[in-house]
Amino acid sequence: MSNTKQVAIITGAASGxxxxxxxxxxxxxxxxxxxxFNQALGEETLTLVQNNGGEGIFVKADVSKEADVENYVKMAVEAYGRIDVLFNNAGVIQMFAPFTTVNAEEYERIMSVNVKSVFLGMKYALPIMEKQGKGAIINTASSAGIRPEHSIAVYSASKHAVIGLTKGAAIEYAKKGIRINAICPGxxxxxxxxxxxxAFAGGGYVPEEISPMRMGRHGQPDEIAEVVLFLASDKASFMAGAVVSVDGSLTV
Incomplete structure (x- = not known):
């Protein structure tokens, strides 16, 4: 019996x-x-899903490693037979620091988790979606991918790259029924x-400029989740290659 429910993969599912x-x-x-990668917190999320009447599985993975990405896609198909949505959300931040103090290892870490993981997630999920003739991919970029913030150049570059991957892949797959979009939380x-x-409160490095929150508050994770839900759904059927800011006008 085929699965009639929609199936979504969410990376970085342990928190936030x-x-x-x-x-x-x-x-x-x-x-x-x-x-x-955090099994304890990932399983905690699964418990919250199940306690709320939902259905799911947890797969531990380092999203910067190709074998792990291939495995979570395989596990999704084995469990549910299809992949309708991929939310490429896992990412790491760069602590604010002067440009020349950032070492090569930190650069590699940020690029591997923030960019390579998005590439790999799409690489392995797209063939499944193409066979189905339908799918939606949402990649988490950042407001810093639209307008760089002071003293986090590598992070900003990684999120610009996510937007580039999103737009490039969207062009390829738009006619194949697969919509690929990016969100830019801030x-x-x-x-x-x-x-x-x-870090700021503890006397750490503070950049010369910090962008103001013009709405007078910060955003909540659930406000991003609502946008992802929309982009995953058929309500966003004419959206492909879009870069959606959810940042309280931070990038305006």
Whole structure:
């Protein structure tokens, strides 16, 4: 018997935007495949999904490693027979620092997790979606991918690259029923966001310029999850290659 439910893979599902989106998609009838390197927190997200009446599995993965990405895609197909949505959300931040103090290892880490993971996720999910004749991919870029922030040049570059991958792939697959879009969150209250605030409070490096939150508040992960839900759905049927800012006018 074929699976009639929609299936969504969410990377970086252990916390923040990934956790909020996992719960939101499950609430809306998706079977979810939760992917993260942090097994304890990833399984905690799965429990929250299940306690809310949702259905899903957790797959531990380092999204910068090709074998791990190939495996989570394989596990999704083995569990549910299809992949309707891929939310390429896993990412790492760069702590604010003067440009020349960033070493090559840090550059490689940021690019591997933020860019290579998006490339690999699409590489392995697209053939499944192409066979189905339908699919939606949402890649998490950042407001810094639209307008760079002071003292995080490598992070900004990685998110510009995510936007480039999104647009390039969208052109290739638009006629094949697969919609590929990017979201650009900015100023969202997550655990990662808190580490930056803590560093400032603890006397760490503070950049010369910090962009203002014009709405007078920061965003919440659930507000991003609502946008992902929309982009995943047929309500966004004419959107492909879009770069959607969800940043309280940070990049205006």
């Amino acid at each position: 935007i990934g956790r909020a989106t996992s719960i939101k998609l499950a609430e809306n009838g998706y079977q979810v495949v939760l992917v993260d 100023g969202i209250e997550t655990a990662i966001f808190k580490t930056v605030a803590d």
